[in-house]
Amino acid sequence: MSRFVHVAAAQLGPIQRSDSRRDVVARLLAHLHHAHEMGCHLVVFPELALTTFFPRWYMEDPEELNAFYEREMPGPETRILFDTAARLGIGFYLGYAELAVEQGVERRYNTAILVGRDGKIVGKYRKVHLPGHDQHEPWRAFQHLEKRYFEPGDDFGVWQAFGGVMGMALCNDRRWSETYRVMGLQGAEMILLGYNTPVHNPPAPEHDDLSMFHNHLVMQAGAYQNGTWVVGVAKAGKEEGCEMIGGTSIIAPSGEIVAACSTKGDELAIARCDLDLCQSYKSTTFNFDRHRRPEAYGRITSQRGATPPQPVAA
Ligand code: ING
Numbered sequence: 001m002s003r004f005v006h007v008a009a010a011q012l013g014p015i016q017r018s019d020s021r022r023d024v025v026a027r028l029l030a031h032l033h034h035a036h037e038m039g040c041h042l043v044v045f046p047e048l049a050l051t052t053f054f055p056r057w058y059m060e061d062p063e064e065l066n067a068f069y070e071r072e073m074p075g076p077e078t079r080i081l082f083d084t085a086a087r088l089g090i091g092f093y094l095g096y097a098e099l100a101v102e103q104g105v106e107r108r109y110n111t112a113i114l115v116g117r118d119g120k121i122v123g124k125y126r127k128v129h130l131p132g133h134d135q136h137e138p139w140r141a142f143q144h145l146e147k148r149y150f151e152p153g154d155d156f157g158v159w160q161a162f163g164g165v166m167g168m169a170l171c172n173d174r175r176w177s178e179t180y181r182v183m184g185l186q187g188a189e190m191i192l193l194g195y196n197t198p199v200h201n202p203p204a205p206e207h208d209d210l211s212m213f214h215n216h217l218v219m220q221a222g223a224y225q226n227g228t229w230v231v232g233v234a235k236a237g238k239e240e241g242c243e244m245i246g247g248t249s250i251i252a253p254s255g256e257i258v259a260a261c262s263t264k265g266d267e268l269a270i271a272r273c274d275l276d277l278c279q280s281y282k283s284t285t286f287n288f289d290r291h292r293r294p295e296a297y298g299r300i301t302s303q304r305g306a307t308p309p310q311p312v313a314a
Contacts, residue, residue, distance in 0.1 A: 002274050002275075002276050003163040003164055003274070003275040003276055004163075004272050004273065004274055004275070005041055005042055005162045005163060005164065005190065005272075005273045005275060006038075006039055006040045006041045006042070006270070006271075006272050006273070007040060007041070007042050007043075007044065007190075007229075007231055007250060007270065007271055007273050008031070008034075008035035008038065008040040008042070008043045008044070008268045008269070008270050009044050009231050009232070009233045009248045009249070009250050009259065009261065009268065009269040009270075009271075010028070010031040010035065010043050010044060010045050010046075010233060010266075010268055011046070011233055011234050011235075011236060011246060011248040011261045011263075011265075011266065011267045011268070011269070012027065012045065012046050012049060012234075012235045012236070012266055013235075013236055013237040013263075013264060013265035013266050014052075014235070014236070014237040014238055014239035014240075014244070015049075015050075015051060015052045015053075015235065015239060016052055016239065016240060017052045017054075017240055019052070021050055021051075021077040021078070022077060024049070024050055024051070025050075025077055025078060025080060025081060027266055028045060028049065028081060028094075029080065029081065029084060030266070031043055031045070031266065031268060032081070032084055032085065032088060032090060032092065033084075033088070034268055035090060035268060035270070036088040036089075036090050038268070038270055040090060040270060041089075041090060041091065041117060041162060042090065042091045042092065042093070042117075042162055043090060043091070043092040043093070044092070044093045044192050044194065044231045044233045045092060045093060045094045045095060045194060045233060046095055046194035046195060046196060046233045046234055046235035047095035047110065047112070047127075047170050047171045047193075047194035047195050047196050047235065048095050048096060048097060048110065048194075048196055048235065049094055049095050049096060049194060049235065050070065050078070050094075050096045050097075051068045051096075051097065052068075052239055052240055053196040053235065053239060053240075053242070053244070054068045054097075054149070055132065055143065055144055055145045055146045055148075055149050055150075056142040056143055056144065056145075056198075056240065056242055057142075057143060057145075058136040058143050058145060065149065066099065068097050069097040069098065069099035069108060070096050070097065070098060070099065071099050073096065073098070073113060073121075078094075081094070081115075082115060082119040082120075083119060084119075085115055085117070085118075085119040086117075086118055086119025086120075087119075089117045089118075090117060091114070091115050091116045091117045091122075091161070091162065092114075092115050093112055093113070093114050093115075093168065093192040093194070093231075094112065094113055094115070095110070095111070095112045095170060095194040096111055096112075096113075097109075097110060097111070097149075097150075098110075098111035098126070107151055108149060108150050108151060109126040109127065109150055109151060109153060110126065110127035110130065110146060110150045110170055110171075111124060111125065111126050111127070111170075112124070112125045112127075112168050112169075112170055112192075112193075112194065113125075114159060114161060114166060114168060114192065116161055116162075117162075122159050122161045122166075123157060123159040123161075123166075123168065125153065125156070125157065125168035125169070125170070126151075126152070126153025126154075127146075127150065127152065127153055127169075127170040127171070127172070127173060128152055128153045128154065128155070128156065128173055128179070129152075129172045129173045129175070129176055129179070130146040130147050130150055130152050130172070131144060131146055131147075131171075131172040132144030132145055132146045132147055133145065133147055133148070134147035134148040135148070139202075140202040141200060141202055142198070142202070142241075142242050144198075144202075146172075155182075156168075156169065156173075156179060156182040156183050156186075157183075157186075158183055158186040158187065158188050162190070163275060164189040164190060164275040165186070165187045165188050165189045165190075166188070166189070166190050166191075166192065167183035167186070167188035167190070167191040167192070167228070168191070168192050168193065169183075169191060169192075169193040170193060170194060170195070171193070171194065171195035171196060171197065173193065174193050174195065174215075174218050174219055174222065174230075174232065175214075175218050177221070177222065177225070178300065179222065180222035180223075180225065180226045180228070180230075181225070181226060183226070183228070184225070184226030184227070184228060184286075184288070185288060187282075188226065188228045189228055189229060189275045189278045190228060190229040190230075190231065190273065190275065191222070191223075191228055191229070191230045191231070192231050192233075193219075193230070193231070193232050193233070194232075194233045194234075194235070195215075195232060195233070195234055195235070196234075196235045196239075196244060197211065197215060197234065197244055197245045198211075198242050198243065198244050198245075199211050199243045199244065199245055200242075200243070211245050212245055212247050215232070215245055215247045216247060216249060216257065219232045219249065219251055220251055220255040220256075220257070221255065223251045223252065223253055223254075223255050224253065224254060224255030224281070225286060226281075226286060227253045227278045227279070227280070227281030227282035227285075227286045228253055228278055229250070229251065229252060229253060229273050229275070229277075229278070230249075230250075230251040231249075231250050231251070232247070232248060232249050232251070233248050234246045234247055234248045234261070236248070236261075236263075236264040236265070237264040237265060244264075246261055246262075246263065246264040247260070247261070248260060248261035248267070248269055249261075249269065250269055250270075250271040250273065252273075252277060253277050253278045253280065253281050253282075254277070254281070258271045258273075259271040
Protein backbone atom coordinates (compact mmCIF):
# COMPACT_ATOMS: atom_id res chain seq x y z
CA MET A 1 0.00 0.00 0.00
CA SER A 2 1.50 3.39 -0.98
CA ARG A 3 2.76 5.66 1.73
CA PHE A 4 1.54 9.18 0.95
CA VAL A 5 2.69 12.30 2.81
CA HIS A 6 0.60 15.38 2.10
CA VAL A 7 3.23 18.14 2.27
CA ALA A 8 2.83 21.91 2.38
CA ALA A 9 5.90 23.96 1.50
CA ALA A 10 5.18 27.12 3.49
CA GLN A 11 7.09 29.95 1.90
CA LEU A 12 7.44 33.20 3.85
CA GLY A 13 7.77 36.66 2.42
CA PRO A 14 10.18 39.08 4.09
CA ILE A 15 10.50 39.33 7.87
CA GLN A 16 11.61 42.85 8.75
CA ARG A 17 13.73 43.60 11.79
CA SER A 18 10.77 45.38 13.42
CA ASP A 19 8.50 42.32 13.06
CA SER A 20 8.01 40.77 16.50
CA ARG A 21 8.06 37.03 17.21
CA ARG A 22 4.30 37.40 17.78
CA ASP A 23 3.83 38.96 14.33
CA VAL A 24 5.80 36.15 12.69
CA VAL A 25 4.21 33.30 14.67
CA ALA A 26 0.81 34.60 13.56
CA ARG A 27 1.93 34.13 9.94
CA LEU A 28 3.20 30.62 10.69
CA LEU A 29 -0.09 29.73 12.38
CA ALA A 30 -2.01 30.95 9.33
CA HIS A 31 0.07 28.58 7.21
CA LEU A 32 -0.61 25.70 9.62
CA HIS A 33 -4.36 26.31 9.46
CA HIS A 34 -4.44 26.69 5.67
CA ALA A 35 -2.35 23.53 5.26
CA HIS A 36 -4.73 21.68 7.58
CA GLU A 37 -7.72 22.87 5.54
CA MET A 38 -5.98 21.39 2.49
CA GLY A 39 -5.52 18.03 4.20
CA CYS A 40 -1.78 18.29 4.76
CA HIS A 41 0.16 16.18 7.29
CA LEU A 42 3.41 18.17 7.28
CA VAL A 43 4.29 21.86 6.89
CA VAL A 44 7.84 22.94 5.96
CA PHE A 45 8.89 26.46 6.98
CA PRO A 46 12.08 28.29 5.85
CA GLU A 47 15.49 28.69 7.48
CA LEU A 48 15.56 31.29 10.32
CA ALA A 49 11.78 31.47 10.05
CA LEU A 50 11.27 33.47 13.27
CA THR A 51 13.42 36.48 12.46
CA THR A 52 14.90 38.56 9.71
CA PHE A 53 18.12 37.17 8.22
CA PHE A 54 20.33 38.96 10.77
CA PRO A 55 23.73 37.65 9.51
CA ARG A 56 23.40 40.40 6.88
CA TRP A 57 24.55 42.87 9.55
CA TYR A 58 27.82 43.22 11.50
CA MET A 59 26.90 43.50 15.19
CA GLU A 60 29.30 43.88 18.13
CA ASP A 61 26.80 44.21 20.97
CA PRO A 62 26.11 40.67 22.32
CA GLU A 63 22.70 41.69 23.62
CA GLU A 64 21.70 43.05 20.20
CA LEU A 65 22.80 39.78 18.63
CA ASN A 66 21.26 37.50 21.25
CA ALA A 67 17.81 38.99 20.59
CA PHE A 68 17.69 36.96 17.36
CA TYR A 69 18.21 33.57 19.06
CA GLU A 70 15.80 31.19 20.81
CA ARG A 71 17.04 29.97 24.22
CA GLU A 72 14.27 27.35 24.41
CA MET A 73 12.18 25.53 21.83
CA PRO A 74 9.29 25.57 22.32
CA GLY A 75 9.51 28.86 24.20
CA PRO A 76 6.79 31.23 25.42
CA GLU A 77 6.20 32.71 21.93
CA THR A 78 6.50 29.47 19.94
CA ARG A 79 4.65 27.04 22.25
CA ILE A 80 1.40 27.86 20.37
CA LEU A 81 2.88 26.36 17.19
CA PHE A 82 3.38 23.01 18.94
CA ASP A 83 -0.02 23.08 20.62
CA THR A 84 -1.73 23.92 17.32
CA ALA A 85 0.20 21.18 15.53
CA ALA A 86 -0.99 18.63 18.07
CA ARG A 87 -4.57 19.88 17.95
CA LEU A 88 -4.70 19.80 14.14
CA GLY A 89 -2.64 16.62 13.81
CA ILE A 90 -0.13 18.33 11.50
CA GLY A 91 3.66 18.25 11.92
CA PHE A 92 6.20 20.86 10.87
CA TYR A 93 9.87 21.63 10.08
CA LEU A 94 11.04 24.96 11.51
CA GLY A 95 14.32 26.78 11.02
CA TYR A 96 15.52 29.13 13.77
CA ALA A 97 18.63 30.55 15.48
CA GLU A 98 19.41 28.38 18.51
CA LEU A 99 21.28 29.56 21.62
CA ALA A 100 22.15 26.44 23.62
CA VAL A 101 24.13 26.14 26.88
CA GLU A 102 26.37 23.05 26.71
CA GLN A 103 28.56 22.23 29.73
CA GLY A 104 27.96 25.78 30.90
CA VAL A 105 29.11 27.29 27.58
CA GLU A 106 26.80 29.30 25.30
CA ARG A 107 26.73 27.83 21.79
CA ARG A 108 24.93 29.35 18.79
CA TYR A 109 23.63 27.27 15.89
CA ASN A 110 21.58 27.71 12.72
CA THR A 111 19.06 25.01 13.57
CA ALA A 112 16.02 23.18 12.24
CA ILE A 113 13.63 20.89 14.09
CA LEU A 114 11.14 18.32 12.88
CA VAL A 115 7.91 18.16 14.91
CA GLY A 116 5.49 15.22 14.58
CA ARG A 117 1.72 15.29 14.18
CA ASP A 118 1.48 14.94 17.97
CA GLY A 119 3.30 18.25 18.44
CA LYS A 120 6.44 16.60 19.85
CA ILE A 121 9.99 17.21 18.56
CA VAL A 122 11.17 14.22 16.47
CA GLY A 123 14.65 15.50 15.66
CA LYS A 124 17.02 18.47 15.53
CA TYR A 125 19.57 19.40 12.88
CA ARG A 126 22.32 22.03 13.08
CA LYS A 127 23.56 23.52 9.81
CA VAL A 128 26.82 21.89 8.67
CA HIS A 129 27.78 24.19 5.77
CA LEU A 130 28.01 27.77 7.05
CA PRO A 131 28.60 30.12 4.09
CA GLY A 132 29.91 33.66 4.11
CA HIS A 133 32.65 35.04 6.36
CA ASP A 134 33.48 35.72 10.04
CA GLN A 135 34.99 39.22 9.92
CA HIS A 136 33.30 42.51 9.00
CA GLU A 137 33.79 43.10 5.27
CA PRO A 138 32.61 46.67 4.59
CA TRP A 139 33.12 46.31 0.81
CA ARG A 140 30.03 44.13 0.63
CA ALA A 141 26.59 45.63 -0.10
CA PHE A 142 25.49 43.50 2.87
CA GLN A 143 27.30 41.07 5.17
CA HIS A 144 26.88 37.30 5.33
CA LEU A 145 28.28 36.56 8.80
CA GLU A 146 27.04 33.00 9.40
CA LYS A 147 30.62 31.86 10.10
CA ARG A 148 30.71 34.49 12.88
CA TYR A 149 27.27 34.06 14.42
CA PHE A 150 26.95 30.25 14.33
CA GLU A 151 29.00 27.15 15.08
CA PRO A 152 28.70 24.35 12.50
CA GLY A 153 26.81 21.14 13.09
CA ASP A 154 28.70 17.92 12.48
CA ASP A 155 26.28 15.37 11.03
CA PHE A 156 23.28 14.79 8.79
CA GLY A 157 20.78 12.52 10.55
CA VAL A 158 17.52 10.94 9.44
CA TRP A 159 14.43 10.06 11.42
CA GLN A 160 11.54 7.61 11.02
CA ALA A 161 8.49 9.88 10.82
CA PHE A 162 5.40 10.58 8.66
CA GLY A 163 5.53 6.96 7.46
CA GLY A 164 9.03 7.16 6.02
CA VAL A 165 12.66 8.18 6.44
CA MET A 166 12.94 11.97 6.85
CA GLY A 167 16.11 14.06 6.59
CA MET A 168 16.84 17.74 7.23
CA ALA A 169 19.25 20.32 5.82
CA LEU A 170 19.54 24.13 5.74
CA CYS A 171 20.13 26.52 2.89
CA ASN A 172 23.80 26.37 1.82
CA ASP A 173 23.81 22.64 2.65
CA ARG A 174 21.69 22.15 -0.49
CA ARG A 175 24.58 23.24 -2.72
CA TRP A 176 26.84 20.39 -1.57
CA SER A 177 26.21 16.91 -3.01
CA GLU A 178 27.61 15.35 0.18
CA THR A 179 24.57 16.65 2.08
CA TYR A 180 22.13 14.50 0.12
CA ARG A 181 24.44 11.49 -0.18
CA VAL A 182 25.09 11.18 3.57
CA MET A 183 21.30 11.10 4.10
CA GLY A 184 20.78 8.94 1.01
CA LEU A 185 23.16 6.39 2.55
CA GLN A 186 20.78 6.33 5.53
CA GLY A 187 17.80 5.65 3.26
CA ALA A 188 16.33 9.17 3.20
CA GLU A 189 13.00 9.32 1.36
CA MET A 190 12.21 13.00 1.96
CA ILE A 191 14.72 15.76 2.73
CA LEU A 192 13.32 18.99 4.16
CA LEU A 193 15.29 22.21 3.83
CA GLY A 194 14.59 25.90 4.32
CA TYR A 195 16.65 28.70 2.79
CA ASN A 196 17.30 32.46 2.86
CA THR A 197 19.12 33.21 -0.40
CA PRO A 198 19.91 36.75 -1.54
CA VAL A 199 19.68 37.31 -5.29
CA HIS A 200 23.01 39.15 -5.16
CA ASN A 201 26.11 37.24 -4.09
CA PRO A 202 28.78 39.93 -3.45
CA PRO A 203 31.82 37.70 -4.09
CA ALA A 204 30.39 36.53 -7.44
CA PRO A 205 27.91 39.07 -8.90
CA GLU A 206 28.24 37.34 -12.26
CA HIS A 207 26.17 34.50 -10.79
CA ASP A 208 23.24 36.73 -9.74
CA ASP A 209 21.19 36.12 -12.90
CA LEU A 210 21.53 32.37 -12.32
CA SER A 211 20.51 32.36 -8.64
CA MET A 212 17.13 30.70 -9.28
CA PHE A 213 18.59 28.25 -11.81
CA HIS A 214 21.28 27.20 -9.30
CA ASN A 215 18.67 26.93 -6.54
CA HIS A 216 16.62 24.38 -8.48
CA LEU A 217 19.63 22.67 -10.09
CA VAL A 218 21.14 21.58 -6.79
CA MET A 219 17.88 20.40 -5.21
CA GLN A 220 16.71 18.55 -8.31
CA ALA A 221 20.09 16.85 -8.66
CA GLY A 222 20.16 15.91 -4.98
CA ALA A 223 16.69 14.40 -5.23
CA TYR A 224 17.39 12.35 -8.37
CA GLN A 225 20.89 11.15 -7.39
CA ASN A 226 19.59 9.80 -4.09
CA GLY A 227 16.05 8.72 -5.05
CA THR A 228 14.51 11.03 -2.48
CA TRP A 229 11.87 13.75 -2.29
CA VAL A 230 13.29 17.21 -1.58
CA VAL A 231 11.19 20.05 -0.17
CA GLY A 232 12.95 23.43 -0.47
CA VAL A 233 11.26 26.43 1.18
CA ALA A 234 12.27 30.08 0.81
CA LYS A 235 12.08 33.13 2.94
CA ALA A 236 11.65 35.44 -0.08
CA GLY A 237 11.23 39.04 -1.17
CA LYS A 238 12.80 42.34 -0.15
CA GLU A 239 13.89 41.91 3.47
CA GLU A 240 15.58 44.97 5.05
CA GLY A 241 16.49 46.17 1.58
CA CYS A 242 17.97 42.82 0.51
CA GLU A 243 16.15 41.02 -2.32
CA MET A 244 15.91 37.28 -1.68
CA ILE A 245 14.92 34.58 -4.16
CA GLY A 246 11.70 32.60 -3.92
CA GLY A 247 11.52 29.36 -5.86
CA THR A 248 9.95 27.24 -3.13
CA SER A 249 9.55 23.75 -4.61
CA ILE A 250 8.51 20.19 -3.89
CA ILE A 251 10.74 17.88 -5.94
CA ALA A 252 10.07 14.19 -6.65
CA PRO A 253 12.74 11.43 -6.60
CA SER A 254 12.74 11.74 -10.41
CA GLY A 255 14.15 15.24 -9.98
CA GLU A 256 10.95 16.81 -11.34
CA ILE A 257 9.39 19.82 -9.63
CA VAL A 258 5.82 18.72 -8.80
CA ALA A 259 4.70 21.87 -6.93
CA ALA A 260 6.11 25.37 -6.61
CA CYS A 261 5.35 28.85 -5.32
CA SER A 262 4.99 31.63 -7.89
CA THR A 263 5.10 34.69 -5.63
CA LYS A 264 7.68 36.11 -3.21
CA GLY A 265 5.23 36.33 -0.30
CA ASP A 266 3.58 33.99 2.19
CA GLU A 267 2.39 31.16 -0.05
CA LEU A 268 1.73 27.41 0.22
CA ALA A 269 2.81 24.90 -2.42
CA ILE A 270 1.19 21.52 -1.77
CA ALA A 271 1.80 18.01 -3.07
CA ARG A 272 0.67 14.46 -2.31
CA CYS A 273 4.06 12.75 -2.06
CA ASP A 274 4.24 8.98 -2.62
CA LEU A 275 7.28 7.80 -0.65
CA ASP A 276 7.20 4.49 -2.52
CA LEU A 277 8.30 6.36 -5.68
CA CYS A 278 11.78 6.47 -4.12
CA GLN A 279 12.26 2.75 -4.65
CA SER A 280 12.01 3.14 -8.43
CA TYR A 281 15.42 4.89 -8.24
CA LYS A 282 16.93 3.36 -5.08
CA SER A 283 16.48 -0.17 -6.47
CA THR A 284 17.77 0.53 -9.99
CA THR A 285 19.91 3.44 -11.21
CA PHE A 286 20.88 4.46 -7.65
CA ASN A 287 21.09 1.08 -6.06
CA PHE A 288 24.01 2.23 -3.88
CA ASP A 289 25.02 -1.21 -2.64
CA ARG A 290 25.15 -2.59 -6.19
CA HIS A 291 26.79 0.30 -8.03
CA ARG A 292 28.78 2.62 -5.72
CA ARG A 293 32.59 2.31 -5.51
CA PRO A 294 33.65 3.81 -2.13
CA GLU A 295 37.18 2.46 -2.70
CA ALA A 296 37.50 5.12 -5.43
CA TYR A 297 36.04 7.96 -3.36
CA GLY A 298 38.73 8.35 -0.67
CA ARG A 299 39.47 11.99 -1.47
CA ILE A 300 35.92 13.00 -0.59
CA THR A 301 36.59 12.55 3.14
CA SER A 302 40.41 12.66 3.28
CA GLN A 303 40.84 16.20 1.94
CA ARG A 304 39.02 19.53 2.22
CA GLY A 305 40.30 21.66 -0.66
CA ALA A 306 41.27 20.67 -4.21
CA THR A 307 44.86 19.59 -4.96
CA PRO A 308 45.49 19.94 -8.72
CA PRO A 309 48.56 18.11 -10.18
CA GLN A 310 51.88 19.96 -10.26
CA PRO A 311 52.37 21.67 -13.66
CA VAL A 312 54.59 19.59 -15.94
CA ALA A 313 57.85 21.37 -16.90
CA ALA A 314 57.49 22.56 -20.54
N1 ING B 1 22.40 31.56 1.98
C1 ING B 1 22.98 31.40 0.70
C2 ING B 1 22.77 30.03 0.09
O1 ING B 1 23.62 29.15 0.11
C3 ING B 1 24.80 31.84 -0.81
C4 ING B 1 24.41 31.82 0.64
C5 ING B 1 24.12 32.66 -1.71
C6 ING B 1 25.80 31.03 -1.25
C7 ING B 1 24.49 32.65 -3.08
C8 ING B 1 26.18 30.99 -2.62
C9 ING B 1 25.52 31.82 -3.51
O2 ING B 1 21.71 29.89 -0.50
C10 ING B 1 22.47 30.80 3.11
N2 ING B 1 21.77 31.24 4.17
O3 ING B 1 23.12 29.78 3.17
